[in-house]
Amino acid sequence: MNYKHVHVIYFSPTHSSAKIAHAIVEGMGAVSYSESDLTYEMPESEEAVEKELTIVAVPVYGGRVPDTAVKRLQKFVGKESPVVPVVVYGNRDYEDALLELSDLLVQQGFTLLAAAAFVGEHSFSCSQYPVAAGRPDQKDHDDAFLFGQHVLEKLEAYPSLEALPPLKVKGNRPYKEKKAAAPSAPLVDASRCNLCGHCVDICPVGAISIQNGEMISDPVLCIKCCACVKECPEEARTFPNPFAEYLYKNFSARKAPELFL
Ligand SMILES: Cc1cc2nc3c(=O)[nH]c(=O)nc-3n(C[C@H](O)[C@H](O)[C@H](O)COP(=O)(O)O)c2cc1C
Structure with a gap:
């Protein structure tokens, strides 16, 4: 299969998911490319994504896809479009987020091609308690670039979307319960x-x-x-918040991206 156009969709308040998505597109060597940044607002109307190789990148919140991202992604309908769900997490764990994102995109009409979990600086990282500080770094960028190349090779190896074998992605159903956090703000x-x-x-x-x-x-x-x-x-x-110190003490050892192809 050959898809001429790559479409990137992301929700990325602190930009790590966006950086990883862009590195993947770079690796695909896409000549025609468009993007939908869902970070700042809900898309006004439903959008059909037709015959486009699509990358969707979101952060992990509490082992799940953030509610805000779910609501905004539900505006997209895939039509004959292979999709690569990507979650970016703060070096603790992504738990059921990648499976949840994959399921959501399939429900929206996309066909699963590949998936990945990458690491980005934790939102709660600070100078006193750094957690995955500075990530995605050059190594993550290179890994994402290579992943993009491999995804394209996989796509080219199959004659049609129907011919793609089912993709097994890490995670459990039912997904981890979302705990309502006490209201707070910076x-x-x-x-x-x-x-x-x-x-x-x-x-x-x-x-x-x-x-x-x-x-x-x-x-x-x-x-x-x-x-x-x-x-x-x-x-x-x-x-x-109490999590920064906890994360620093328990999740400082560097984690590597996990790729599903
Ligand atoms: C409310 C909240 C919950 C989070 N939960 C997790 C988590 O469960 N596991 C993890 O490793 N990182 C978690 N993170 C960290 C983010 O996944 C991480 O910082 C990510 O890189 C942010 O992506 P962005 O830069 O695209 O916004 C959480 C961050 C926030 C704000």
């Missing part, structure tokens, strides 16, 4: 914050607003992605 150091509003623009769920000259985060809307913490130009935002 803290703002008012002495550093100059109300530039960058955090308002990059919050994937519109949880941040400026009210009466004060930066307000809505703890109920906040998904704790930490994009606002990592991207604040004044380093005015922090997300103190």
